[in-house]
Amino acid sequence: xxxxxxFHKPFGVLSQFTDKGTEGSPRxxxxxxxxxxxxxxxxxxxxxxxxxxxxxxDGKLQARIADPRHKMAKTYLVxxxxxxxxxxxxxLRRGVTLKDxxxxxxxxxxxxxxxxxWPRDPPVRFRKSVPDAxxxxxxxxxxxxxxxxxxxxxxLPCLRLIRVQVGDWQLNRLAPxxxxxxxxxxx
Numbered sequence: 001x002x003x004x005x006x007f008h009k010p011f012g013v014l015s016q017f018t019d020k021g022t023e024g025s026p027r028x029x030x031x032x033x034x035x036x037x038x039x040x041x042x043x044x045x046x047x048x049x050x051x052x053x054x055x056x057x058d059g060k061l062q063a064r065i066a067d068p069r070h071k072m073a074k075t076y077l078v079x080x081x082x083x084x085x086x087x088x089x090x091x092l093r094r095g096v097t098l099k100d101x102x103x104x105x106x107x108x109x110x111x112x113x114x115x116x117x118w119p120r121d122p123p124v125r126f127r128k129s130v131p132d133a134x135x136x137x138x139x140x141x142x143x144x145x146x147x148x149x150x151x152x153x154x155x156l157p158c159l160r161l162i163r164v165q166v167g168d169w170q171l172n173r174l175a176p177x178x179x180x181x182x183x184x185x186x187x
Contacts, residue, residue: 002058051163075165080156088154107138
């Protein structure tokens with residue numbers, strides 16, 4: 001029987017079990033939070049992103065989650081700098097052309113700030129003269145830093161990125177740094 005772990009990756013943590021970087025001090029990794037041998041991340045989440053990661057010991061399930069050919073939906077809450085207009089949202093919905101080619105259409109909506117929202121360390125920079133807003137974006141591919149590059153492309157630099165759903169698995173109220181077992185088919 002497959003093991004599936006849902007993990008709330010905090011900001012600043014690498015989405016791997018070891019740090020092979022060249023920086024002077026080791027960076028936090030999954031091994032500081034998850035003590036289950038034989039499970040591996042099904043996809044990645046950038047060090048400066050937060051939220052849901054799915055880990056499993058089932059290679060086929062791992063491929064189904066991570067491989068863009070399977071088009072598993074991933075949903076993000078995105079705090080952006082600026083005020084989104086309908087043209088920017090529509091561009092995200094149609095797909096935008098990045099340096100590595102056009103993106104598939106995304107679901108993109110302006111939402112109220114999430115409540116409750118845990119504090120981030122370090123906090124997101126605040127500027128009185130520049131408004132910010134929150135978007136809910138769902139994509140079915142997973143290029144490197146894709147959501148950040150998409151919002152920047154439409155003039156909305158990303159301030160905070162939180163993955164809240166992968167397929168049917170949801171972050172819900174899982175605290176930063178916490179994990180739990182889940183069903184291989186979803187919640």
